[in-house]
Amino acid sequence: MADPISLPTVLVTGGAGYIGSHVVLALLDAGRSVVVLDDLSTGRGASVPNGVPLVVGDVGDAGLVERTIVGHGVNAVMHFAGSISVPESVGKPLDYYRNNTVNSLSLIDAGRRAGVERFIFSSTAAVYGMPEAMPIDEDAPTDPINPYGRSKLMTEWMLRDAASAHGLRYVALRYFNVAGADPAGRSGQSARVATHLLKIAAQAATGQRPDIQIFGDDYPTPDGTCVRDYIHVSDLADAHLAALRHLEAGGDSLVLNCGYGRGYSVREVLDMVESVLGKSLPTRIVQRRAGDPPTLVAGTERIRRLLDWAPRHEDLRIIVETALSWEKKLSVSQSE
Ligand SMILES: NC(=O)c1ccc[n+]([C@@H]2O[C@H](COP(=O)([O-])OP(=O)(O)OC[C@H]3O[C@@H](n4cnc5c(N)ncnc54)[C@H](O)[C@@H]3O)[C@@H](O)[C@H]2O)c1
Numbered sequence: 001m002a003d004p005i006s007l008p009t010v011l012v013t014g015g016a017g018y019i020g021s022h023v024v025l026a027l028l029d030a031g032r033s034v035v036v037l038d039d040l041s042t043g044r045g046a047s048v049p050n051g052v053p054l055v056v057g058d059v060g061d062a063g064l065v066e067r068t069i070v071g072h073g074v075n076a077v078m079h080f081a082g083s084i085s086v087p088e089s090v091g092k093p094l095d096y097y098r099n100n101t102v103n104s105l106s107l108i109d110a111g112r113r114a115g116v117e118r119f120i121f122s123s124t125a126a127v128y129g130m131p132e133a134m135p136i137d138e139d140a141p142t143d144p145i146n147p148y149g150r151s152k153l154m155t156e157w158m159l160r161d162a163a164s165a166h167g168l169r170y171v172a173l174r175y176f177n178v179a180g181a182d183p184a185g186r187s188g189q190s191a192r193v194a195t196h197l198l199k200i201a202a203q204a205a206t207g208q209r210p211d212i213q214i215f216g217d218d219y220p221t222p223d224g225t226c227v228r229d230y231i232h233v234s235d236l237a238d239a240h241l242a243a244l245r246h247l248e249a250g251g252d253s254l255v256l257n258c259g260y261g262r263g264y265s266v267r268e269v270l271d272m273v274e275s276v277l278g279k280s281l282p283t284r285i286v287q288r289r290a291g292d293p294p295t296l297v298a299g300t301e302r303i304r305r306l307l308d309w310a311p312r313h314e315d316l317r318i319i320v321e322t323a324l325s326w327e328k329k330l331s332v333s334q335s336e
């Protein structure tokens with residue numbers, strides 16, 4: 001294990017949220033020291049482990065960011081803080097450009113002024129829009145179809161240009177469908193407003209909603225429902241550590257997909273939920289949701305090769321089991 005004294009602290013923005021909290025755990029497990037900056041707009045203070053400093057504030061507050069970097073001896077930033085709902089971004093585009101693009105600009109610039117040389121950014125498969133060829137590799141055209149995807153792609157561009165001009169190096173990770181929970185039960189998806197398929201299914205499984213809507217069963221896919229590449233959140237966290245090690249070893253800037261390269265349909269995911277539960281759940285076929293591509297599957301050759309990343313939780317059953325265990329734990333703690 002690395003000596004925590006000899007390695008600089010990592011600033012994790014959005015570390016009180018779903019994915020950020022799993023990355024904080026992975027960093028601690030690897031013996032790294034961490035400081036979290038989060039405004040708790042969707043995250044929970046309780047998701048930040050005891051002993052990890054939590055700075056409550058806005059990632060767009062450049063003075064606060066610089067003081068945090070200098071005060072904690074930070075030399076790498078992992079940037080998760082942002083707004084994440086595609087449909088909300090269509091109704092409130094300027095909020096998304098402000099929180100995702102403008103605040104990222106402020107963070108990158110504050111980091112640069114304070115001497116941060118390594119930056120890892122949460123990007124998204126939404127930058128590809130409606131791609132034709134599957135699996136999607138990183139050289140596929142980027143053509144996002146909503147403000148969320150555009151707000152993230154602009155941040156990738158800012159990082160690319162800042163890297164050329166100012167010597168920082170970065171890894172932009174384009175996540176596909178993140179799901180599951182820490183296998184040790186320390187964190188999980190705790191969003192107050194659920195939109196993701198597996199979170200919705202977990203809420204139905206724990207009696208928090210009467211049924212699950214399936215958004216369309218007339219897509220050009222084997223069973224008519226949309227196909228997605230679900231990646232376990234702890235494997236995604238490992239990818240962040242691998243990206244950090246890559247940058248710390250002097251590696252070049254990279255843009256990488258994060259997925260497994262294998263797709264499951266909505267029905268297949270719900271079948272697995274029912275198999276794990278040992279009972280069926282009420283489902284309803286409703287209209288297609290606007291903006292859903294039929295199939296999104298990541299090309300993963302690049303991340304496996306360049307980061308030497310080897311996922312440990314690739315089995316859909318593990319993703320579903322960990323998500324359900326977390327939801328049970330959360331619903332018990334919320335009812336207490
Ligand atoms: N969940 C997914 O499937 C998915 C897919 C692709 C990309 N991403 C990206 O991953 C990142 C993390 O997503 P998540 O699912 O953990 O969401 P989340 O909402 O659980 O986490 C976001 C965190 O950022 C914080 N935050 C938001 N705006 C902030 C601000 N201005 N200043 C400080 N903190 C702020 C929130 O309080 C929250 O803790 C996001 O950037 C998201 O766009 C997520």
Ligand SMILES: O=c1ccn([C@@H]2O[C@H](COP(=O)(O)OP(=O)(O)O[C@H]3O[C@H](CO)[C@H](O)[C@H](O)[C@H]3O)[C@@H](O)[C@H]2O)c(=O)[nH]1
Pocket residue numbers: 084086124125126175176177178195196197198200212213214215216226227228266289292296
């Ligand atoms: O109640 C639900 C919820 C979802 N779905 C379906 O399940 C699939 C997965 O939907 P999610 O909302 O879980 O995830 P998305 O594929 O829409 O979105 C994910 O991928 C996007 C990129 O395309 C963004 O990165 C986004 O943040 C990330 O969660 C979609 O076909 C959706 O229509 C349902 O049928 N019923």
